[in-house]
Amino acid sequence: MSKIVDKILTVASVQLPVDEELKIKKHRIMPFDSDAKLLEKHGRRISIVTGIHGDELEGQYVCFELSRRISEHPEYLKGVVDIYPAMNPFGIDNITRGIPAFDLDMNRIFPGNHNGDMNEHIAAEIIKDIEGTSLCLDIHASNIFLTEVPQIRINTLHKDKLVPIAMKSNVDFIWVHGASTVLESTLAYSLNSRGINTLVVEMGVGMRITKEYGDQLVDGIFSLMKDMEIWSGEVSEVRRPILSNDESGNDVYYLNAPFSGIFLKEKNHGCIVKKGDIIGRIVDPLSGRLLCEITAPGDGWLFTIREYPVVEDGSLMGRILKHTEVQA
Amino acid sequence: MKSEILYKIDGLYRDDFRVRGYRFGKGEKSVCIMGSMRGNEFQQIYVCSQLIQKLKHLEEKGRIKSRILVIPCGNPYSVNVKKRFWTIDNTDINRMFPGYSLGETTQRIAAGIFENIKDYKYGIQFASFYMPGDFVPQVRVMKTGSEDVELAKKFGLPYVVLHNPRPFDTATLNYNWQIWETAAFSLYTTSTSAIDKTSAKQAVDAVLNFLSKQGIIEYKGYEGYISRVVENSDLVNVRTACAGFFEKLVSAGEKVEKGRLLAKIADPYTAEIRQEIISPIDGIVAFSHNEIMAYQNTAVYKLIVEDDVI
Numbered sequence: 001m002s003k004i005v006d007k008i009l010t011v012a013s014v015q016l017p018v019d020e021e022l023k024i025k026k027h028r029i030m031p032f033d034s035d036a037k038l039l040e041k042h043g044r045r046i047s048i049v050t051g052i053h054g055d056e057l058e059g060q061y062v063c064f065e066l067s068r069r070i071s072e073h074p075e076y077l078k079g080v081v082d083i084y085p086a087m088n089p090f091g092i093d094n095i096t097r098g099i100p101a102f103d104l105d106m107n108r109i110f111p112g113n114h115n116g117d118m119n120e121h122i123a124a125e126i127i128k129d130i131e132g133t134s135l136c137l138d139i140h141a142s143n144i145f146l147t148e149v150p151q152i153r154i155n156t157l158h159k160d161k162l163v164p165i166a167m168k169s170n171v172d173f174i175w176v177h178g179a180s181t182v183l184e185s186t187l188a189y190s191l192n193s194r195g196i197n198t199l200v201v202e203m204g205v206g207m208r209i210t211k212e213y214g215d216q217l218v219d220g221i222f223s224l225m226k227d228m229e230i231w232s233g234e235v236s237e238v239r240r241p242i243l244s245n246d247e248s249g250n251d252v253y254y255l256n257a258p259f260s261g262i263f264l265k266e267k268n269h270g271c272i273v274k275k276g277d278i279i280g281r282i283v284d285p286l287s288g289r290l291l292c293e294i295t296a297p298g299d300g301w302l303f304t305i306r307e308y309p310v311v312e313d314g315s316l317m318g319r320i321l322k323h324t325e326v327q328a
Numbered sequence: 329m330k331s332e333i334l335y336k337i338d339g340l341y342r343d344d345f346r347v348r349g350y351r352f353g354k355g356e357k358s359v360c361i362m363g364s365m366r367g368n369e370f371q372q373i374y375v376c377s378q379l380i381q382k383l384k385h386l387e388e389k390g391r392i393k394s395r396i397l398v399i400p401c402g403n404p405y406s407v408n409v410k411k412r413f414w415t416i417d418n419t420d421i422n423r424m425f426p427g428y429s430l431g432e433t434t435q436r437i438a439a440g441i442f443e444n445i446k447d448y449k450y451g452i453q454f455a456s457f458y459m460p461g462d463f464v465p466q467v468r469v470m471k472t473g474s475e476d477v478e479l480a481k482k483f484g485l486p487y488v489v490l491h492n493p494r495p496f497d498t499a500t501l502n503y504n505w506q507i508w509e510t511a512a513f514s515l516y517t518t519s520t521s522a523i524d525k526t527s528a529k530q531a532v533d534a535v536l537n538f539l540s541k542q543g544i545i546e547y548k549g550y551e552g553y554i555s556r557v558v559e560n561s562d563l564v565n566v567r568t569a570c571a572g573f574f575e576k577l578v579s580a581g582e583k584v585e586k587g588r589l590l591a592k593i594a595d596p597y598t599a600e601i602r603q604e605i606i607s608p609i610d611g612i613v614a615f616s617h618n619e620i621m622a623y624q625n626t627a628v629y630k631l632i633v634e635d636d637v638i
Contacts, residue, residue, distance in 0.1 A: 017571040017621040018596050103412050104458070108496055115567075117459070118623045145417065182423070184495040256430060260340040286341070312416060313337040314433035 002075035003032035012125035014118050024122060027083040029070055036080050043134040044079030044230050048221065050139040052106045052187060054091015058204040059139030061214035066221055079230030082133065087126065097143065110190040127190055134228060135165065136198040137221065138188050144206035145308040146316065149173055149270045150213050153200045155183065156247040158192045163243065166199055168227055170220025170238040173303055178247045205307050244321055253298060255318040257282060257311040259291045269305040279318050282311060299323035329384045334399065335440030347441055349399045352383045353392035358544045360397045360448040361535065362501060365422045366413065367406030368521040372454035375517060375528045376400035379535060391546040397448065402441050423496060425504040442504065451505040452535060455514040461617045462580040463516040465530050470497060472506045477557055479511055482541045483534040484552020487614065487632065491560035518580060558632050564609055566629040568593055570602040574622035582613050590629055593622060610634040
């Protein structure tokens with residue numbers, strides 16, 4: 001049996017006021033008797049990050065399953081795998097998307113500041129720790145409102161480097177979106193702008209784990225690791241994703257609620273829809289009235305559907321990739 | 329004074345969401361004043377209410393020369409449930425400007441508000457900081473290239489603080505007002521979630537002072553200060569090295585000398601002093617932390633260097 005180095009390391013820590021320390025931890029797995037810096041220099045380090053939003057738990061299973069499969073066949077491990085399952089431990093513990101006590105979205109404070117406030121300091125330490133990795137996957141789970149097919153979202157600024165990598169990651173969809181100044185404070189933007197290839201994965205729904213999607217992504221991670229010569233074992237063949245170059249924002253129909261009410265979905269995410277198909281209904285349980293039917297504005301692929309039933313004027317209920325893009 | 333609904337969303341089980349504005353005067357859209365956009369901004373609502381009283385009185389005497397709009401609150405839903413951000417998805421309306429009328433709920437609210445306020449010559453927002461604390465009253469101006477520092481001085485508040493926009497600032501009301509060619513100012517009074525009548529009165533006087541100098545109202549009031557202009561990046565942050573109970577010894581607005589004991593951090597269990605926080609410079613306290621607990625690395629004070637005048 002091959003030996004591996006398997007250790008839990010602290011990436012950042014701060015003292016809390018009342019008898020507690022906040023620690024960001026990672027799980028490092030690498031071949032025994034090897035030099036992490038040397039492997040890193042040869043491009044053999046991958047980082048799997050999740051839990052920036054405390055209510056997005058899909059990545060928890062991925063972290064577990066990835067290390068479980070590696071430990072089954074340590075002889076195939078040829079590089080460094082760093083797993084960061086909880087970037088926002090407060091949020092996960094509190095079932096809260098942001099950082100509790102600060103009401104702050106952690107994915108809006110990167111690259112952080114070593115001399116800044118507690119959270120900025122932690123963000124800077126995280127960036128410092130990930131630096132040197134050849135590929136980072138930042139796994140999200142949409143939010144508690146929407147379910148997504150497994151997909152990778154790429155800022156158009158980084159598409160040339162990232163799309164070829166994303167194609168090998170076994171997701172169903174790659175969505176290249178336009179640049180936005182606000183997104184410059186995300187972990188992915190900060191890392192990509194430092195030359196660290198970082199893919200943002202969105203899949204499933206908040207507060208839940210979809211094992212099927214987790215297994216699919218873990219297969220993709222092994223495929224990527226094989227490509228990076230971090231893994232020498234057999235890997236599953238990856239699926240060919242639909243690619244949308246949507247820099248203009250015109251490839252997708254957004255279904256926003258025209259009324260406040262209770263949304264009852266009629267279609268599941270991942271299905272092909274025709275113009276006029278009923279995606280769901282908004283009803284008023286108080287009066288017993290049907291407020292409206294939500295229909296597909298055109299043919300396409302329903303890759304997002306609302307899971308949380310309460311909607312208000314403007315709430316997103318679904319996204320449809322236009323038919324022409326699906327065909328392409 | 330005319331009260332009108334500027335934007336409305338039908339509620340499911342709650343009353344309708346309404347953004348209400350109070351109009352004064354006629355003619356050119358001269359100034360829009362925005363109060364709270366977050367559920368904990370009670371002081372910002374209070375300042376608007378005091379301003380509305382003054383403007384109502386001035387209007388009755390025929391002393392308002394052009395159109396003024398005051399919106400005390402852009403987010404009553406959150407205020408009524410004591411939640412800082414939007415009730416269902418915790419998004420911040422002040423990170424959604426200029427808004428999108430076909431987008432998600434808070435994008436629609438931002439768009440609905442902005443549509444009503446984007447054509448004013450001057451925009452004044454009573455804002456709050458993301459960190460809990462007290463401020464020395466100040467006008468903050470974002471450096472977008474369109475900022476007008478001389479105008480900011482006309483409020484007569486003790487300080488005009490200039491700051492460079494960060495990525496998230498590009499979705500704030502202040503930034504977008506400037507992009508749409510409204511001269512925009514954020515006014516910070518001492519408190520946020522508690523009402524501080526003294527600084528509220530100072531803010532009302534400052535706005536009336538400004539309106540008077542711009543010929544929007546006829547008003548003879550307190551002239552205020554000759555403002556000092558400081559760069560936000562030049563403020564000296566005084567940080568905690570330890571976490572614990574925070575005992576504040578010096579408040580916002582006070583003058584301090586180098587070596588002065590500003591605060592203590594104590595072990596919550598044993599009362600042992602973990603840190604004595606000492607002023608590193610001679611200066612004025614621009615911001616002071618105001619909560620019982622302090623985390624490690626928190627900027628509990630921001631100091632204006634004594635001679636730091638632009």
